[in-house]
Amino acid sequence: MSLLDRSIKRRDFLHLSAGAAAAAALAHAAGAGTAHAAEAGANGGAAPHDAVAHDDEVVDGKGEWMPIHCHQNCNQMCLNMGYVVDGVVVRQKTDDSHADSFDCPQQRGCLRGRSLRQQVYNADRIKYPMKRKSWQPGGGENAHGELRGKDEWERISWDEALTYVVDELKRVYEEYGEKGVICNAWRWAPGSAMFPVIGGAIYDSEVESFGTWAFQTEALGMYSWGDHPDIMMAPDKYDLPNADTIVLYGCNPAWCHYSSMYWLHNAKKSGTQFVYVGPNYNESASSLDARWIRVRPGTDTAFLLAVIYEMIRLDEERGNVIDWDFVNERTVGFTPETMPADAKLDENFRDYVLGAYDDTPKTPEWAAEICGTPVEDITWYAELAGKENKVVFLHSYASSRYLGAENLPQAFMTVSALGGHYGKSGHGSAAIYTWDAGDSGYRLIQHAGGDYGYIDNLVGSPAVTGPGKNIEGPAWWRCMLDGRYITTSDGPFDLGSSDAVNDPTKLRANTPTYHEAQEMEVNPRLLIATNSNFMQTRGDLNTAIKVMRQADTCVSFEIKLSLTAQFADIILPVITHWEGNDDESWGELAWPSPFGDGNGQKQRKDALLAWRPLIKPLYEARDEKQVFREIIERMGANPDDAYPKSNYDQWLGYFLGMRELAPDLSKWEPVITWTDEDNEKYHASYPTQEGKVAFDQFMADGCYVCTRSADDARNYVGYRDDKLGIGEDGESVVVADTAWPRPSVSGKLEIYCQFKADNVNRTGLADEPLKPYANYFVPRRGYQETFANWETKEKGKFPLQAFTPHYMRRAHSCYDNMAWTQEAFRNPVFMNAADAAERGIEAGDTVMCFNDFGKMLRIAQPLQSMMPGTVAIPHGVHSVFDESDPEDIIDRGGSEQMLSDHQLSNYFPHLNGYNSLLIEVKKYDGEPLCEDFERAPFFAAGVDDAAAPAYLADPAAMYAASNEN
Known part of the structure; x- marks a missing residue:
């Protein structure tokens, strides 16, 4: 229109x-x-x-x-x-x-x-509290768990819903203790803060987005922002054009972080060339006319080892490939002469690559058989990585979300270090991810904290959740089904003692530290889902269905009918970030939880975005935090122990606490002007301050953006500039730490890292010890397992490697119920054109993707831009189960989670190998799929609305009715 x-x-x-x-x-x-x-x-x-x-x-x-x-x-x-x-x-x-x-x-x-x-x-908005018709409290047969996911619903009041939830919490705590209560959500979600206050819960400690980059990043000498690894250390947008070449390794910013394409295209206009490494030639590579280096899924470590072999060979033949000054001064472990003081093995990385310890030189010919990369491309990439070329290596985390990718971050860092691509204009090596994508570096707008503190006492800290309360990695559903789980740490970011480190305080708290594996009990009687959708985004979906159906009670806080809500007993409607109420005459005050996950620092580097409630809460939806506060009160505890600040105070304090770094680096200056009149208008008592823009004007504009220039002193090159922070007075500029020494034990980039090896080997889970350097081992569920016989190259039962790219139409499962984006981006399965032709599959055919774990249907889209033997299944769809045969469920929605199980990675139990799927694809001979935008929206079905006020279906009428009252 x-x-x-x-x-x-x-x-x-x-x-x-x-x-x-x-x-x-x-x-x-x-x-x-x-x-x-x-x-x-x-x-x-x-x-x-x-x-x-x-x-x-x-x-x-x-x-x-x-x-x-x-x-x-x-x-x-x-x-x-x-x-x-x-x-x-x-x-x-x-x-x-x-x-x-x-x-x-x-x-x-x-x-x-x-x-x-x-x-x-x-x-599909959840309009009011609902109870599954067949469910009754008390557990056992009363639950009728076999009907979860297919039962009808009945509308109940908020008081009824909260009474059910609180009574079941009290019963389960009394009968089973905290091991019977499952926080079916992220530890950092606002609702998760409730559990330590009311009696505890069992949590998840997976590394959903970051893969093995969350493994030992800072121990290797790189940088993490909180739990975001290897971030904020790439060149910023002004320095990217100074690179001769930018490598995009296993990433697709055009789909995932599309604004970064502006900065990348600016570099291209300046003459910078692009290279893309991965199993498919994606939209970013095509847009930037990048050279494609083909690497099969999960074989990146083998590829990089061969690149390093060629760098050694080329440097010995003609010199000027390896930057020996940088290697000798800024790294440890590449040669016998650069070994760290804490080394326990008489092995260095160069000799390993040359085959001294396993009689296997990591030649291009050796790697090509594994990773499928032409030998000449490996040599070309090694030439590119040489010291005389100005190269920026940018990676995302997709290539580390494979089982067996433990050594990938160290190998990636080593290639960059050998070429000396750290700390110089036109060079770089770091992640291209989220707010940091394409314009990296320290934030020019940061929060001062202090009087303006805004983050609740969330349970992201393992010190809050307590030891042994985290189920690790892909075994989440399987452990709950079996009633036992293995823990190897008190939390993924808990720093403890180490026999490899004399002074462990040198390592930051972001470095995970593990202990000997311990078996713990869990008894999932009550599962509460909040700010998450684990059934739709977590692997091993077939087991998840069994876990949800055997529980006593499942509660879901929801905006829409997600798959997790579909399997709940009680659904509680919560407001979106558009909704709130600051008018007491209208009814209950409500303000949306400010930042979803409690982390307000997720704003852009040089911009502060405004937001406020646009509309009053729709239907009977309530603010999630307020509901949790009421549950805490009904449990007899103090909600302020979990939520010391109101949403409104957090919201206002967030903006007023923001400071911009002055262009001359001399001080941090307030962004927002705040006056006595503002305090009166907004019922606040914050200190007045003179900033860049008045608060009301900021809200009207929607944002404040720093003005920068090519010669701005705030511009950034990673590993060269000091990383700046805010002083204790909330104003002054301080040096958080200089680029060197690094946050590792040696203070350098650790090509050989004894802490890494001791840390993981201490768990005792692996058959063979992990090396301190990036050695090669055969990954589980990798390319080799597509063969029935690797030596004769006889293909096996499931010959295709499937990976699960993030998709432009959604972010995990968020946004996926919007018809406009559904029409613009269908829900296909991408596969190599020759593989499709071999199977008689054409574009538009309904196909079944299957393996021993499950079956799902999608619509085929063959492409020339996929490597042979690879399949891409865009992640995050809502399942539509065909359970005509309960022992052989088919997902007509097409969730890739049907095709995975609880397989652990070789060494790192926290890793969920989302991209390690071995499958077969065949043309489906049953009823073909329609496009999901042609289906009716997922609706909270079976609810009798006859007694509901008429205005519930009409937001405008609802507000009119509220004003009349």
């Missing part, structure tokens, strides 16, 4: 939508109560859920633009604005608050954020 199309009025649209929603509810109440029934039919009589409101109000200026903080999982923190008329967001736009320029860029949103209205006003 065009901006000036006046053919339909907004209220007519809303009433039409309301009528359609009511019709859909009645249809479900009549018996279409199973969630997988949504697979049938085009829309079930519902109005198209991609319809939009009319533009008259925008054209006539009847409302106002308000800022939206878009921060669901991709962490790009882009700016969106919502046009609000009578309490309804009728339009969205992105940043136009100032003229766009390279020095002061607009903070533009992507198609996901700009479609958020379809998430907020979606047919």
Whole structure:
């Protein structure tokens, strides 16, 4: 519908939508109560859920633009604005608050954020508390767990819902203790802070996004921002054009962190060449005309070892390939002369690569058989990595989300170090990820803390969750099914003593430290899901179904009917970040939890984004934190112990505490001007301050962006500049630590790292000890296992390697219920064109992807840009189960989690090998799939709405009714 199309009025649209929603509810109440029934039919009589409101109000200026903080999982923190008329967001736009320029860029949103209205006003919003019809409290047969995922629902009141939850918590704690309560969510989620206050829980300690980069990053001498490894150390946007070549290793920023493409294309315009390394030639590589270095899934360590072999060979033949000054001064362990003082093995990395210890030189010919990279490409890459070339090596974490990738980060660092690509303009080696993508370096806007502190006492710290309370890695569901789990640490970031380190305090608290593996008991009677969707995003889905169905009680805090909610007994509706209420006359005060995961520092490097509630809470949705506070009170505890600050105080203190680094690096200056009048207006008592922009103006603009230039002293090259921080007074500039020494035991980059080896070997889980350097070992579920006989190259039962790329239309499972993005980005399975032809598969065919763990259906899209033997399954879809045969479930939604199990990595138990899937694909001979945007939206089916107020289906009418009351 065009901006000036006046053919339909907004209220007519809303009433039409309301009528359609009511019709859909009645249809479900009549018996279409199973969630997988949504697979049938085009829309079930519902109005198209991609319809939009009319533009008259925008054209006539009847409302106002308000800022939206878009921060669901991709962490790009882009700016969106919502046009609000009578309490309804009728339009969205992105940043136009100032003229766009390279020095002061607009903070533009992507198609996901700009479609958020379809998430907020979606047919699958959870409108009110619901109970699964067949479930009754008390456990045992009362639960009727066999019906989870396919039962109908009944509407209940908030008081009934919370009574059920609290009574079940008390019962389970009394009968089973804390081992019976499962926090089916991230430890850092706001709701997770409740459990230590009311009696404890068992948590998860996986490294979801970061793979093995979370393993030993700082122990190797690199840098982590909190738990974000190898980040903020790449060159910034002004230095990228100084590189001759930029390598994108296993990443696709055009899909994952699309704003970074602006900085990368700017470098390309300046003459910088690009190289892409990975199993498929993706959108970023194509956009940047990158040279493709083919590497099979999970074989990166073998590839990099061969690159290092060639660097050694080429340097011996002609010199000027290895930067020996850098190696000798800034690294340890490459040669006998550079071994660290704590080394226990008489082995150095150079001699290992040359085959001195295993009689296997890591030649290109050796690697090519494993990784599929042409020998000449390996040699070319080694030439590129040489000291005389200005190269920036940028990686994401996809290549480390394979089983057996423990040594990949160390090998990646070693290639960069041998060429001396640290601390110099036009050189670099670090992650390209989230807010840091493409414009790296220390934040020019940081939070001062102190009086402005805003982060709740969350349980990200293992000291809070306590020892032995974390199930590690991919065994999450299997351990709960078996009732036992192995723990190797008190938490993934707990620093303890080490026999390899005389002074362990030299290592930062971000360095994981492990102990001997211990077996612990777990008895999952009550599972509470909050701020997560583990059934849809966690591997071993078949086991997850069994765990959820054998529990006594499953509770889910939800915005929409996620897969986790579908398997719950009690669903509690929570507000989105658009919704809140600061008007006591309207009813219960509500303010959305400010940052989703409690980490307000996830803003961009040089921009502060505004946001505030746009609309009052829809239906009966409540703020999640307020619900947890009430549960704590009903349990007889003090909610302030979990949540010492209100959401409102956090929100306001977040903005007022922000400081911009002065262009001359002399001080940190307030961003926001705050006056006595502001304190009175906003019912606050914060200190007044003179900043860059008045608070009300900042909210109207939607953002504040630093103005920079090519000669700005704040511009950055990693490992050269000091990393700056905020002094204890909240104002002064201090040096957090200089680029050197590094945060490792030696203070250098550790090509040989004794701490790494001792730390992991102490667990006693592996058959063979891990080496202190990046040695090669055969990974579990890797390329070799696609063969029945590796020596004769006889292919096995599951000859294809599948990996699970993040997809432009969603961030994990966030955004995935929006029809606009569903239509723009279908839910395919990508495979090599020759592999497809061999199987008689053509584009558009419904195919079954299967292995010994499960089966799922998707629509095939053969491509020439996939390596033979590889399959890409975009991650995060909502399952639609065909359970006609309970022993042989087929997922018609196409979740890749059906194809994995609880297999642990070779050495690092926290790693979930999302990309280590061995499968077969065949053309499906049953009913073909329709596209998911052609299905009816996932709706909380089976709820009788006959007694519900009519305005529940119409947000505008709801606000009108509330004003009349």
